[in-house]
Amino acid sequence: MTSIDLRSDFIARPTPDMVEAMARAALLPCGFGPREDETVSRLEALAAATLGKEDALFVPTCMMANQIAIHLRCRPGDVFVTEGDAHVVTSESAAAAALSGAMPRIIPAVNGALELPALAAALDAGDAQRARPALVVLENTHVRSGGRCVSLRHMHSVGDLAAAKNVPVHLDGARIFNAAAALGCPARDLAAYAETVSFNLNKGLGAPLGAILAGPAALIAEAVRIRQMFGGGWRPAGIPAAAGIIALETMVDRLADDHANARRLAGELAAMAGIDADPAATETNIVLARPTTMTPDALTAGLARLEVLVLPFAGGVRLVTHHEITTDAVDTALAAFRTVLAGG
Numbered sequence: 638m639t640s641i642d643l644r645s646d647f648i649a650r651p652t653p654d655m656v657e658a659m660a661r662a663a664l665l666p667c668g669f670g671p672r673e674d675e676t677v678s679r680l681e682a683l684a685a686a687t688l689g690k691e692d693a694l695f696v697p698t699c700m701m702a703n704q705i706a707i708h709l710r711c712r713p714g715d716v717f718v719t720e721g722d723a724h725v726v727t728s729e730s731a732a733a734a735a736l737s738g739a740m741p742r743i744i745p746a747v748n749g750a751l752e753l754p755a756l757a758a759a760l761d762a763g764d765a766q767r768a769r770p771a772l773v774v775l776e777n778t779h780v781r782s783g784g785r786c787v788s789l790r791h792m793h794s795v796g797d798l799a800a801a802k803n804v805p806v807h808l809d810g811a812r813i814f815n816a817a818a819a820l821g822c823p824a825r826d827l828a829a830y831a832e833t834v835s836f837n838l839n840k841g842l843g844a845p846l847g848a849i850l851a852g853p854a855a856l857i858a859e860a861v862r863i864r865q866m867f868g869g870g871w872r873p874a875g876i877p878a879a880a881g882i883i884a885l886e887t888m889v890d891r892l893a894d895d896h897a898n899a900r901r902l903a904g905e906l907a908a909m910a911g912i913d914a915d916p917a918a919t920e921t922n923i924v925l926a927r928p929t930t931m932t933p934d935a936l937t938a939g940l941a942r943l944e945v946l947v948l949p950f951a952g953g954v955r956l957v958t959h960h961e962i963t964t965d966a967v968d969t970a971l972a973a974f975r976t977v978l979a980g981g
Contacts, residue, residue, distance in 0.1 A: 646959035706835060717807075906924070944973075
């Protein structure tokens with residue numbers, strides 16, 4: 638890497654093993670039907686087993702997986718219950734309204750954890766004047782709080798409240814494996830409280846692209862049709878699927894390394910003059926920091942001149958570690974911060 642790119646983990650390049658697997662897959666015949674490719678089927682079976690679900694579907698992006706999940710359960714005029722900083726609200730171009738005619742019902746949350754009394758009230762059945770709640774959407778890890786984790790206990794509570802009202806739960810688990818690593822549990826334990834679960838194969842897992850939607854077999858069968866309707870019926874898909882298999886097999890257990898690098902970044906930034914960071918809030922691979930002597934844009938520009946790339950984010954800057962951010966890269970990034978904050 639010429640630059641040290643901390644803007645997101647989705648920019649990480651595939652590993653050599655992934656590149657080799659994709660090259661092998663390129664020599665295999667491609668299935669004609671939407672679920673005929675053998676490499677894709679292997680990936681989907683592995684993903685379903687990993688999350689403890691009956692079936693799974695390979696889709697181009699986690700946003701598409703989320704929107705398919707919403708469309709599966711929401712009719713036009715329905716609402717899905719979530720919080721204002723959820724990715725499906727802040728970063729998906731109002732797709733639920735455009736594609737499914739569904740609106741979010743926003744309730745309070747702390748670092749992605751929905752406030753339970755507010756959730757119970759929001760799940761009351763609709764009437765002639767109030768829309769019917771058709772789905773609860775959770776996000777774990779929660780990106781806008783800096784990759785904070787929603788605990789297993791809280792997810793259990795959400796699942797119980799939703800089940801009591803016969804409302805299904807969708808888990809936007811774009812970085813579910815980061816959450817699982819931080820919480821010390823298998824990802825399937827987090828997935829158990831949701832009917833459907835999405836996750837990215839890129840980001841922390843390092844595949845070049847792609848995401849998974851997992852859930853009951855009957856819903857995933859319908860999701861195949863919705864994926865086609867949303868323009869995601871991609872073929873051939875065996876080449877990226879081959880990388881996704883390697884990602885699930887080899888990249889999950891190393892996520893703790895990314896978390897350790899993020900905690901070190903947060904800790905050393907917190908000790909610097911001119912910038913605030915909270916190491917205790919750095920639970921996974923995302924660090925949020927706020928410069929106090931210059932604007933986030935000025936800090937970002939100064940770091941870029943030293944070939945360290947960060948993202949202006951929520952009034953501060955965001956740093957995201959991934960498999961290409963080594964301990965040496967952390968050292969270099971920290972040195973760049975010291976230089977820029979000192980006026981260099």
